[in-house]
Amino acid sequence: MSEPGPDTEARRIATEAxxxxxxxxxxxxxxxxxxRVARRLVGSREEAEDLVQETYARAFRSWKSFxxxxxxxxxLLRILTNLNVDRGRKVQRSxxxxxxxxxxxxxxxxxxxxxxEDALETDDVVERLSQDxxxxxxxxxxxxxxDVVVLVDIGDFSYADAAQILDVPIGTVMSRxxxxxxxxxxxxxxxxxx
Amino acid sequence: MTLDPCDRCEELLQDxxxxxxxxxxxxxxEGHLTGCDYCRxxxxxxxxxxxxxxxxxxxxxxxxxxxxLTELRGLDxxx
Numbered sequence: 706m707s708e709p710g711p712d713t714e715a716r717r718i719a720t721e722a723x724x725x726x727x728x729x730x731x732x733x734x735x736x737x738x739x740x741r742v743a744r745r746l747v748g749s750r751e752e753a754e755d756l757v758q759e760t761y762a763r764a765f766r767s768w769k770s771f772x773x774x775x776x777x778x779x780x781l782l783r784i785l786t787n788l789n790v791d792r793g794r795k796v797q798r799s800x801x802x803x804x805x806x807x808x809x810x811x812x813x814x815x816x817x818x819x820x821x822e823d824a825l826e827t828d829d830v831v832e833r834l835s836q837d838x839x840x841x842x843x844x845x846x847x848x849x850x851x852d853v854v855v856l857v858d859i860g861d862f863s864y865a866d867a868a869q870i871l872d873v874p875i876g877t878v879m880s881r882x883x884x885x886x887x888x889x890x891x892x893x894x895x896x897x898x899x
Numbered sequence: 900m901t902l903d904p905c906d907r908c909e910e911l912l913q914d915x916x917x918x919x920x921x922x923x924x925x926x927x928x929e930g931h932l933t934g935c936d937y938c939r940x941x942x943x944x945x946x947x948x949x950x951x952x953x954x955x956x957x958x959x960x961x962x963x964x965x966x967x968l969t970e971l972r973g974l975d976x977x978x
Contacts (some may be wrong), residue, residue, distance in 0.1 A: 729972045733965070733969060736965060737960045740960040741957045741958060754961060757964065757965075757968070758967055758971070762971050766974050767969055798921075808909050809913060809941075810912075810941045811950070812944075815941070817940075825940035825941065825944040826940055826944075830947065831948050839951070839952055841953045843956055857951070859953055879919075882914050889952070890948075
């Protein structure tokens, strides 16, 4: 009959230190992926760096509230998107003007009139769109739609993960994603194709 | 009122590429795409666009950030 003694306590501390170190390593291994998403959620590289640092500071402090075996990347992004909202995120550039909603073929149609129908079947037709135009178009989508587009189309999160990260129903994720992608294409069509 | 088949196909585009269509919608889209170059090209374009957006909008972590994050290790819950 062994009483919990100094040995058991020492073992518990050692186990906790090991678990913690493993958590920190796992989290750090995802830093690049977390940054990629953060960078497109905010306006500048500096803001993205700050946001990622705040996220990791919070994650390391509250590592015990992570359930091992669940999606760590989604857990980190949930912290990050909450912090981003808490910071009062940048005041929307275009105050509440809902874009006219064009259909999903809108950009392709514009491309076809500029480059020809057959061009749509080539891999390089998209390269007519500059990197800046893509980045700017993403930045111009209203934030609540952009969050979903960035999580799913850049961060590669499933609808279910995005729903959990943003704490909204999955149906909301789907409708925001669809509208956000259409808004993105509309911005691209208006800005980039002459 | 029934939609023009190409308008209907346009509506199914995103869910088709996300693989979230029901079986019958899937068959409907596939059936239409087989015979319609106009829609087939636009689906093809959308696929390229998604890949392109993902690549061009992905920026690597700036040098130095990893060191800053590593320094945060061991932060106390009470800190």
